[in-house]
Amino acid sequence: MTIAEKLPLVCPRCRSGLSESNAGSFDYKCEKCKVSYPAIDGVPWLFRYPDAVLAQWLSRWQQFRAQLSARSSKLDQYLKSELLAPTRVRLTQIQVALAHNIATLESILHPLLDRTPADGSNHLLEKVSWTQHFDSYFNNIFRDWGIIDENLASVNFVAPESQKIEGSVLILGSGAGRLAFDLQQRWQPEVMYSLDINPLLMLLQMQMFSGKSVELYELPRPPRDAEHVAVKRILKAPAMRSQNNALVPTQRAWHLLADARNVPLRDHCIDVLVTPWLIDIMPDRFDILARRWNRLLKIGGEWLIFGPLSYNTSSFHNDLTSLTETEIAATLESCGFQVSEVKSNRLPYLSSDAHSQKREETVWLFRVKKIRHEKEPPAENVLPEWIMHADRPIPVEPFLMDQLGTARLQAEAISLINGQNSLQTISMQLAARYGVPQNIALTSIQNLFSSLIETRFGSFR
Numbered sequence: 001m002t003i004a005e006k007l008p009l010v011c012p013r014c015r016s017g018l019s020e021s022n023a024g025s026f027d028y029k030c031e032k033c034k035v036s037y038p039a040i041d042g043v044p045w046l047f048r049y050p051d052a053v054l055a056q057w058l059s060r061w062q063q064f065r066a067q068l069s070a071r072s073s074k075l076d077q078y079l080k081s082e083l084l085a086p087t088r089v090r091l092t093q094i095q096v097a098l099a100h101n102i103a104t105l106e107s108i109l110h111p112l113l114d115r116t117p118a119d120g121s122n123h124l125l126e127k128v129s130w131t132q133h134f135d136s137y138f139n140n141i142f143r144d145w146g147i148i149d150e151n152l153a154s155v156n157f158v159a160p161e162s163q164k165i166e167g168s169v170l171i172l173g174s175g176a177g178r179l180a181f182d183l184q185q186r187w188q189p190e191v192m193y194s195l196d197i198n199p200l201l202m203l204l205q206m207q208m209f210s211g212k213s214v215e216l217y218e219l220p221r222p223p224r225d226a227e228h229v230a231v232k233r234i235l236k237a238p239a240m241r242s243q244n245n246a247l248v249p250t251q252r253a254w255h256l257l258a259d260a261r262n263v264p265l266r267d268h269c270i271d272v273l274v275t276p277w278l279i280d281i282m283p284d285r286f287d288i289l290a291r292r293w294n295r296l297l298k299i300g301g302e303w304l305i306f307g308p309l310s311y312n313t314s315s316f317h318n319d320l321t322s323l324t325e326t327e328i329a330a331t332l333e334s335c336g337f338q339v340s341e342v343k344s345n346r347l348p349y350l351s352s353d354a355h356s357q358k359r360e361e362t363v364w365l366f367r368v369k370k371i372r373h374e375k376e377p378p379a380e381n382v383l384p385e386w387i388m389h390a391d392r393p394i395p396v397e398p399f400l401m402d403q404l405g406t407a408r409l410q411a412e413a414i415s416l417i418n419g420q421n422s423l424q425t426i427s428m429q430l431a432a433r434y435g436v437p438q439n440i441a442l443t444s445i446q447n448l449f450s451s452l453i454e455t456r457f458g459s460f461r
């Protein structure tokens, strides 16, 4: 039996079963859509438009690497100048750590970086949210595989008893993977699927599950003291032993790179679904997620929602969608679930001993049972049709019109820069052209240039 036949994997486009492209190649194919889905280091890459998503992650890697290299070049410059001895020591430590981290990340990511997306793949066909980057959850790596106490508190909160689960477990948004690992050890399910959208976290998770170790430097900003400027962490899973002291085979854990909004698994194949620290960061409305994930569970199957309820990024959570626990419970009841348990606790969050600050969060656990099937909501496009399809007319959107005045003023002010003009002379020209008082024109362009510098460089130092 091939892996594709053994696992309930489906095509992310049409949900038909997948076959292996070539026996043992770990690449998958949908005969109906005639689309091939690669496997990255053995992990199925099951996105609707696999090349579009690959192109985005490759470009995000280039950006992330460029940021690390820019920091490193700045350090080079500083180190060539006159410095106090302790400052030289600190900057040299950061310099060494950055070089090590870049090389290590490249080696973890090489199965991804070796890939080339097909020419002309339109990256907008399937957009990875702009909030997801290589460094979005970088510190979770150290928390998961370097600092033990916080992880124990999490697994004890989610699964206080080591009860064996006969069946399948799916962890969505499993990140660097420590909770998935601990749950696998505690529950020993027949099979566990661990899914995430971030290739760095998933490839590192794979290494941890297979018992390998990875060395990375934690670079806390700000560090606790001079001893903790760059702390080398040896990341490794604790011994993989079950209660009766037998090794728990990790072959029963399958890793998937996919979008949690379109899980490439057959309907009703999961006994226990876990979403740790996920609903708070997803841009989607909670009722839509609940209906979407209802599809995956068997009747009587359980869903454990763990983490905060809302992470307040103004871009996608507003007064209507930032729900409290009572609203979450009511929403669940209306989406085919029965709530069995709700509890909360204040748990430490990323409280590294190297960092000068500590964070604590109110986290929740909802244990709910699926009692009826629900119709899955249709897939939503993150972007409007007129961006996805370049030949469609662009509607007169108020948010675009709001930008018009600013964009024109900015373009004109920049076009008047010639090495001679000052803000004063530019504002006089703009004031005359638009019939506004000169002090108003001056204030607007001062604001424009200062915000341009702040968004581009953070500050001008």
Ligand SMILES: C[S@@+](CC[C@H](N)C(=O)[O-])C[C@H]1O[C@@H](n2cnc3c(N)ncnc32)[C@H](O)[C@@H]1O
Binding pocket: 132, 137, 140, 172, 173, 174, 175, 176, 177, 179, 195, 196, 197, 198, 201, 258, 259, 260, 261, 275, 276, 277, 278, 281, 282
């Ligand atoms: C706040 S982190 C939580 C990680 C992990 N569950 C934990 O508790 O440490 C959110 C995780 O969701 C993943 N994620 C974000 N959007 C996703 C999506 N659309 N599909 C799958 N995973 C996603 C991120 O890559 C990240 O690993």
